[in-house]
Amino acid sequence: MNVLFPIAEAYPFYKIGGLGDVGGSLPPALSKLSIDIRIALPKHPEVRLPKDAYQESSFEIIYNQEALSVNVYRAMLPESNVLTYLFEENKYLSKSTDASDNHADKFSVFSLAVATWVAEYSPYWQPQVIHCHDWHTSLIPVLLKHKHPHLDYKTIITIHNLAYQGITQTPVAKHLNLNPEECHILSWDQQDGEINIMLEGLLHASHITTVSPQYAKEILTQEYGEKIDAILQTKATTITGILNGIDTNFFNPDKDKLLFQNFSKSTWEKGKLNNRVELMKQHGINYDQHQILISFIGRVDPYQKGIGLIIQAIEDNVFPENIIFFFLGTGDPNLETELHSAAKNKPNIKIVTRFDEPLAHNLYAASHLSLIPSRFEPCGLVQMMAMRYGSLPIARKTGGLADTIIHNHDGFLFNEYNHKSMTEAIYQAIEVVKNQNKLYTTMVEKALDKDFSWKIPATEYKSLYENLILNQK
Numbered sequence: 001m002n003v004l005f006p007i008a009e010a011y012p013f014y015k016i017g018g019l020g021d022v023g024g025s026l027p028p029a030l031s032k033l034s035i036d037i038r039i040a041l042p043k044h045p046e047v048r049l050p051k052d053a054y055q056e057s058s059f060e061i062i063y064n065q066e067a068l069s070v071n072v073y074r075a076m077l078p079e080s081n082v083l084t085y086l087f088e089e090n091k092y093l094s095k096s097t098d099a100s101d102n103h104a105d106k107f108s109v110f111s112l113a114v115a116t117w118v119a120e121y122s123p124y125w126q127p128q129v130i131h132c133h134d135w136h137t138s139l140i141p142v143l144l145k146h147k148h149p150h151l152d153y154k155t156i157i158t159i160h161n162l163a164y165q166g167i168t169q170t171p172v173a174k175h176l177n178l179n180p181e182e183c184h185i186l187s188w189d190q191q192d193g194e195i196n197i198m199l200e201g202l203l204h205a206s207h208i209t210t211v212s213p214q215y216a217k218e219i220l221t222q223e224y225g226e227k228i229d230a231i232l233q234t235k236a237t238t239i240t241g242i243l244n245g246i247d248t249n250f251f252n253p254d255k256d257k258l259l260f261q262n263f264s265k266s267t268w269e270k271g272k273l274n275n276r277v278e279l280m281k282q283h284g285i286n287y288d289q290h291q292i293l294i295s296f297i298g299r300v301d302p303y304q305k306g307i308g309l310i311i312q313a314i315e316d317n318v319f320p321e322n323i324i325f326f327f328l329g330t331g332d333p334n335l336e337t338e339l340h341s342a343a344k345n346k347p348n349i350k351i352v353t354r355f356d357e358p359l360a361h362n363l364y365a366a367s368h369l370s371l372i373p374s375r376f377e378p379c380g381l382v383q384m385m386a387m388r389y390g391s392l393p394i395a396r397k398t399g400g401l402a403d404t405i406i407h408n409h410d411g412f413l414f415n416e417y418n419h420k421s422m423t424e425a426i427y428q429a430i431e432v433v434k435n436q437n438k439l440y441t442t443m444v445e446k447a448l449d450k451d452f453s454w455k456i457p458a459t460e461y462k463s464l465y466e467n468l469i470l471n472q473k
């Protein structure tokens with residue numbers, strides 16, 4: 001079975017968040033199930049081509065009435081046997097961008113390049129299924145349906161985060177030479193002068209998945225549906241929730257080369273303590289070995305991750321002086337400043353605002369507890385990584401957090417997205433850790449025992465691909 005996997009991020013080529021983890025770890029798991037799966041990735045300016053890379057094809061696309069040259073490089077995803085096609089285009093795709101740049105153009109160009117390449121420039125390898133991810137690649141099913149209607153690819157869009165739909169006033173349909181008169185979805189969508197890129201894809205794809213079963217139900221409700229719940233309800237029978245996994249070889253406390261000290265289920269107490277002492281030393285934090293370490297790792301964004309609740313908790317001294325709270329995250333500059341000022345003159349609060357993969361691993365390994373107070377969480381990988389390294393999550397009961405954490409068994413869940421509910425859960429967790437009793441030890445061992453590998457989810461994707469090819473979905 002041949003599957004093309006166009007995605008905006010794939011670790012280690014490129015990662016900003018959880019999408020990069022999935023892009024780098026799900027394809028190798030599918031490949032182990034004898035699927036010929038190949039990734040299509042933008043050659044972002046940060047991507048370094050590996051030594052084995054070579055240029056496989058070169059062609060032109062027309063975007064906004066201009067001819068653009070596209071080069072496709074072929075390379076193996078490092079430490080895997082998954083072939084990756086890296087798409088280079090020097091006006092929109094492979095030049096440095098920042099948040100103020102127009103990503104609608106960037107990913108429209110990527111989608112056009114992938115759709116053109118697969119339909120016209122890949123004669124020796126053809127996918128049966130094209131598995132797209134988030135709004136970045138959602139135009140691929142639209143382009144294929146309207147520009148290459150004779151080709152019968154099955155298309156899937158996985159919603160990793162419905163909050164980002166790629167809604168834009170940039171007339172990308174016009175730039176792509178998609179004629180609204182030939183597509184009633186497009187003409188209806190554009191009535192308000194905007195185009196919703198993800199919605200276009202969802203309405204054109206053969207199937208939709210989300211990254212946890214709970215989120216698949218939530219997106220059909222007004223609370224989580226991000227204003228398109230009513231439309232999604234009409235597609236409910238073609239929406240499946242498949243829980244994400246993680247690369248349990250890369251995230252393995254027993255082998256992880258980024259850790260100060262490795263540990264296993266039989267050595268975690270000493271191992272975690274030694275990692276904690278070392279981490280505190282490296283960051284100049286005065287540490288006495290009885291102090292509890294709570295960490296946060298995640299994007300600093302105003303809507304999703306509960307940063308507002310964290311700032312309030314720091315300001316209200318929810319973390320007493322005998323608790324160390326270590327925050328690692330980057331994103332919204334104003335919120336980063338607010339975090340730094342809330343933590344000023346509080347030696348037990350450490351705020352690090354950068355992207356730092358080794359520090360993230362060391363924090364998972366060192367922490368007793370990981371705080372994840374998300375307003376919504378499609379799946380969430382942080383809780384899986386935390387549990388894999390024996391750090392118990394304190395998380396809001398939503399989306400994938402609700403699917404992966406069992407309250408008082410391997411973590412702590414709270415229901416309401418507010419200060420009171422989060423604070424109660426933090427204090428309950430602190431009590432459990434403080435007593436260092438059987439309950440704490442048992443909870444950590446249950447967390448360490450959990451299987452977050454791709455083994456089961458990958459078989460679910462495989463069945464979905466098979467059913468689509470057999471036309472049963």
Ligand code: ADP
Nearest residue numbers: 017018298329330354355356357360380381382
């Ligand atoms: P999302 O995809 O919404 O950002 P996830 O929980 O699914 O959140 O995945 C976040 C991923 O990004 C995890 O691998 C986490 O360890 C990593 N991460 C987030 N922020 C940072 C950071 N500042 N430094 C290092 N890793 C980070």
